[in-house]
Amino acid sequence: MQLPGTQVSVLEAASATDARSVSALADELGEKPETVVGAVFELQDSGLLTVEERTEERVALTDEGETYVESGLPEVRLYRAAVEVGATDEPVSMGQVIGASGLEGGAVDIALANYARKGYGRIDAGELTADPDADPDADGEATVLAALADGRVDAGDIEASVREQLVSRDLVTVSESTERLVTLTDEGVTVLMEGVEAAETVGQLTPELLTSGEWQDVEFAEYNVEADAETRYGGKKHILRQTADRVKDTLVGMGFKEMEGPHADAEFWINDCLFMPQDHPARTHWDQFALDVPPMQDLPADLVDRVEDAHRNGVGPDGDGYHSPWTEDVARGVDLRGHTTSLSMRYLSGHAEGELEPPQRYFSVEKVYRNDTLDATHLLEFFQIEGWVMAEDLSVRDLMGTFTEFYEQFGITDLEFKPHYNPYTEPSFELFGEHPETGEIVEIGNSGIFREEVLRPLGVDCDVMAWGLALERLLMLTHGFEDIRDVHGTLVDLDFLRTEEVVH
Numbered sequence: 001m002q003l004p005g006t007q008v009s010v011l012e013a014a015s016a017t018d019a020r021s022v023s024a025l026a027d028e029l030g031e032k033p034e035t036v037v038g039a040v041f042e043l044q045d046s047g048l049l050t051v052e053e054r055t056e057e058r059v060a061l062t063d064e065g066e067t068y069v070e071s072g073l074p075e076v077r078l079y080r081a082a083v084e085v086g087a088t089d090e091p092v093s094m095g096q097v098i099g100a101s102g103l104e105g106g107a108v109d110i111a112l113a114n115y116a117r118k119g120y121g122r123i124d125a126g127e128l129t130a131d132p133d134a135d136p137d138a139d140g141e142a143t144v145l146a147a148l149a150d151g152r153v154d155a156g157d158i159e160a161s162v163r164e165q166l167v168s169r170d171l172v173t174v175s176e177s178t179e180r181l182v183t184l185t186d187e188g189v190t191v192l193m194e195g196v197e198a199a200e201t202v203g204q205l206t207p208e209l210l211t212s213g214e215w216q217d218v219e220f221a222e223y224n225v226e227a228d229a230e231t232r233y234g235g236k237k238h239i240l241r242q243t244a245d246r247v248k249d250t251l252v253g254m255g256f257k258e259m260e261g262p263h264a265d266a267e268f269w270i271n272d273c274l275f276m277p278q279d280h281p282a283r284t285h286w287d288q289f290a291l292d293v294p295p296m297q298d299l300p301a302d303l304v305d306r307v308e309d310a311h312r313n314g315v316g317p318d319g320d321g322y323h324s325p326w327t328e329d330v331a332r333g334v335d336l337r338g339h340t341t342s343l344s345m346r347y348l349s350g351h352a353e354g355e356l357e358p359p360q361r362y363f364s365v366e367k368v369y370r371n372d373t374l375d376a377t378h379l380l381e382f383f384q385i386e387g388w389v390m391a392e393d394l395s396v397r398d399l400m401g402t403f404t405e406f407y408e409q410f411g412i413t414d415l416e417f418k419p420h421y422n423p424y425t426e427p428s429f430e431l432f433g434e435h436p437e438t439g440e441i442v443e444i445g446n447s448g449i450f451r452e453e454v455l456r457p458l459g460v461d462c463d464v465m466a467w468g469l470a471l472e473r474l475l476m477l478t479h480g481f482e483d484i485r486d487v488h489g490t491l492v493d494l495d496f497l498r499t500e501e502v503v504h
């Protein structure tokens with residue numbers, strides 16, 4: 001009879017009298033267990049062997065269990081010391097017995113906790129008696145520990161109550177493993193006696209086999225469609241990108257249009273338009289990355305004049321500017337944007353898509369860059385969900401209502417608002433949500449209603465409410481992970497990224 005090579009080896013290694021385990025066969029044949037399992041199932045299908053699955057329990061000593069095999073169980077040592085100091089005749093002070101036992105630290109507590117339970121004697125009012133009839137040499141737990149250390153005992157032979165004690169004392173662990181046991185059938189024996197030969201089989205069709213015509217003569221290995229296969233992960237969209245897409249869909253659904261614009265931009269758009277004085281810490285508190293590139297040439301001259309005027313003199317008859325220097329050189333310097341509010345400035349000024357008439361709603365979900373210190377909640381670059389609404393009469397209620405409506409679509413219904421300060425909005429609010437795992441209150445965004453000093457130079461004469469929300473924080477709240485580096489950079493949790501999906 002002819003059979004594929006591995007089947008022949010398995011058949012020869014199996015026995016009709018002793019059940020042999022698949023792992024033993026794999027060891028002996030130097031094959032992978034899954035290869036042997038495949039062959040075993042084929043042979044079972046052909047009726048040449050039988051397979052029996054057996055789940056086995058294994059009991060193993062823990063490190064602590066091993067220590068006691070060496071030194072004796074603490075309660076046994078306490079008993080021997082108690083006998084030595086005469087506690088069989090009359091109560092002896094606990095201190096004296098412990099001293100004589102040589103037990104220290106946690107071992108003392110363990111000894112005392114088990115002493116009376118196991119009938120070694122009594123502990124009462126700081127004194128200890130020893131039962132003269134107790135036999136430490138027959139201690140059930142100690143006996144099992146010693147037997148396990150010598151490999152003299154099987155899991156099934158240990159008395160249930162003793163085993164339970166040893167497990168609860170963390171002296172042994174119990175684990176289960178499934179083993180497949182293989183035995184030759186009578187037919188298998190017959191086939192072996194009559195002689196089996198390994199058939200040449202070809203596992204893969206190659207261009208050579210095709211062109212030479214050899215494919216017509218060879219025997220192909222059969223597919224085992226039930227064999228365990230390696231898990232292959234295809235490429236997929238990153239969870240953060242999926243979340244960004246969902247945010248975009250949500251905002252488009254709420255009537256917003258998307259903004260686009262440069263990642264590296266003039267400080268003018270990033271800071272000056274936002275009424276951030278050039279010498280104010282608010283300008284450095286972003287800790288933006290300045291780029292060593294030529295200054296931005298094409299700033300709109302009329303807007304630059306109006307922004308400079310707002311900085312110097314404020315707006316309106318009662319306006320007051322900053323009494324600090326302002327130069328166009330600083331405004332022309334190029335930075336990586338620390339927020340996408342630079343895009344809002346470009347759009348509100350009419351320089352992105354022309355003059356805008358209210359009502360308008362715009363958003364972007366784009367990267368921003370900050371020179372922060374990397375930690376569980378901060379990255380050097382992250383995605384900001386920028387947005388603004390332009391309308392005749394806007395109030396804080398409109399702002400809160402918009403956030404409530406937006407976050408509800410992500411299942412976040414416990415928003416909190418805290419008054420805040422931005423140089424460009426008044427009033428301003430920080431936004432918080434509760435972390436689903438830690439219960440911690442996490443900052444998720446910053447918002448407000450743009451000041452006159454921002455809007456007038458831009459030529460906007462109605463209200464504009466605006467915000468910047470952190471996409472990564474939204475993801476933390478929706479998926480419950482605690483470290484932003486689980487999804488970004490070299491420490492990512494690959495399993496999470498492979499399996500997690502954002503539901504649209």
Ligand SMILES: N[C@@H](Cc1ccccc1)C(=O)O
Nearest residue numbers: 339341446447448466467468
């Ligand atoms: N630029 C702010 C967010 C914001 C945008 C618009 C208005 C108010 C706040 C930030 O990055 O935190």
